[in-house]
Amino acid sequence: MESKYDDDEEEVKSGDYGDSKGGDEDSEDEEAAVEREFKALLNTPLKGELAVSKDPMAQRIAEGFTINWMNMRDAENGEMMWESGEWGEKMWRKELKARIPADILSCRAVSREINFSSIEKMESFKLEQRIFFQGVCIEEWFFDFGFVIPGSTNSWQQIIEAAEESEMMTAEALSGNITIETSFYDGDYFIAKSLVRVFYV
Amino acid sequence: MGLLTLLRKLKRNDREARLLVLGLDNSGKTTILKKLSEEDITHIMPTQGFNIKSLMQNEFKLNVWDIGGQKSIRPYWRNYFDQTDALIYVIDSADRRRMEETGVELGQLLEEDKLAGIPLLIFANKQDLLNALAAKDISKGLNLHTIRDRMWNIQACSAKTGEGLQEGMEWVVEKIDNTNAGAGEEEKAA
Ligand SMILES: Nc1nc2c(ncn2[C@@H]2O[C@H](COP(=O)(O)OP(=O)(O)OP(=O)(O)O)[C@@H](O)[C@H]2O)c(=O)[nH]1
Ligand SMILES: [Mg+2]
Numbered sequence: 001m002e003s004k005y006d007d008d009e010e011e012v013k014s015g016d017y018g019d020s021k022g023g024d025e026d027s028e029d030e031e032a033a034v035e036r037e038f039k040a041l042l043n044t045p046l047k048g049e050l051a052v053s054k055d056p057m058a059q060r061i062a063e064g065f066t067i068n069w070m071n072m073r074d075a076e077n078g079e080m081m082w083e084s085g086e087w088g089e090k091m092w093r094k095e096l097k098a099r100i101p102a103d104i105l106s107c108r109a110v111s112r113e114i115n116f117s118s119i120e121k122m123e124s125f126k127l128e129q130r131i132f133f134q135g136v137c138i139e140e141w142f143f144d145f146g147f148v149i150p151g152s153t154n155s156w157q158q159i160i161e162a163a164e165e166s167e168m169m170t171a172e173a174l175s176g177n178i179t180i181e182t183s184f185y186d187g188d189y190f191i192a193k194s195l196v197r198v199f200y201v
Numbered sequence: 202m203g204l205l206t207l208l209r210k211l212k213r214n215d216r217e218a219r220l221l222v223l224g225l226d227n228s229g230k231t232t233i234l235k236k237l238s239e240e241d242i243t244h245i246m247p248t249q250g251f252n253i254k255s256l257m258q259n260e261f262k263l264n265v266w267d268i269g270g271q272k273s274i275r276p277y278w279r280n281y282f283d284q285t286d287a288l289i290y291v292i293d294s295a296d297r298r299r300m301e302e303t304g305v306e307l308g309q310l311l312e313e314d315k316l317a318g319i320p321l322l323i324f325a326n327k328q329d330l331l332n333a334l335a336a337k338d339i340s341k342g343l344n345l346h347t348i349r350d351r352m353w354n355i356q357a358c359s360a361k362t363g364e365g366l367q368e369g370m371e372w373v374v375e376k377i378d379n380t381n382a383g384a385g386e387e388e389k390a391a
Pocket of ligand 1: 224225226227228229230231232233242245246247248249268269270271291326327328329330358359360361362
């Protein structure tokens, strides 16, 4: 796993990013496979490569789907910790870097929000989000949205309680090693994916 | 204050609950939810689809669905009725001109099979405005007393000041908590 640490030394703050529950069922092989797959993912242009569907309707849906922005907040006081800004096409092509104040790790609860638009109607829209630490999945979220209105702009905000103090890792250990991967599907059809690598600064 | 604080008080049973927030456009649905999370409410745009908040506390997951209220979006509301545990209906108390329209929409929601019997909270929002109708006048105007098939409550509030929001949400969460927790009352006493 290539790690991209920031050059500048930062004050170390304790904390963890959400609850860590992974690892238990990962055999060595699986882990390696996941890591390989993940690395491959990072190094390929996303759009096209992952458009698994040949179904014309699914393709239309994918083409009409845009992730507009993401943000993270301290969920206790609503304070913005990070905003992606407008992504447009950029998000398809590369991993995004989020530089987030390390203070977020000491938040009792964190909010992550993602905003997206769809030109086409969808019947069973869903999302899978995985948080990776050094390529190993440590947290997983699934969300079924169901129906998506044609021409709509929508948002999903998740508010997550932080892990117990004892389970926390330091900002230094986490920085550059955490990736948030969010994949969108309509039923079984893959629509889009975003990858954000998190740096705690 | 806030939804998180409320969740922390819940009985810890492993489940998921879904709240549906509806009401005419401009009634303040999105503002209410943002205010409950202490977020900035000065740049809120009309909702062109849905906004979902998923809160997780221990094993309890609360999903709050806020759907846009513009006329063109209302026909899609029914796509979001499934599995709803409580309905929150928001009214702009100062919009006297559209009081009848909001009453009609509410009446239709109450007829929906998929929403039958679930608790109903009505937020009489924008109480900070001078020309706002009092909750009891809205109650009278919309004949809320004729609602007999479910628990309901009307709460005066202002998403701008935050007044009344917590009380309203507490009522809702308590109702869904009690509906689903069964033997919960004894636990509380212990
Ligand atoms: N004075 C006052 N203004 C409010 C209050 N709540 C909301 N507003 C304003 O009312 C307008 C509409 O608020 P929204 O939260 O976007 O309303 P909405 O119900 O989500 O509207 P749609 O998304 O179109 O369905 C905004 O300009 C808010 O600032 C309130 O309690 N008092
Ligand atoms: Mg709205």
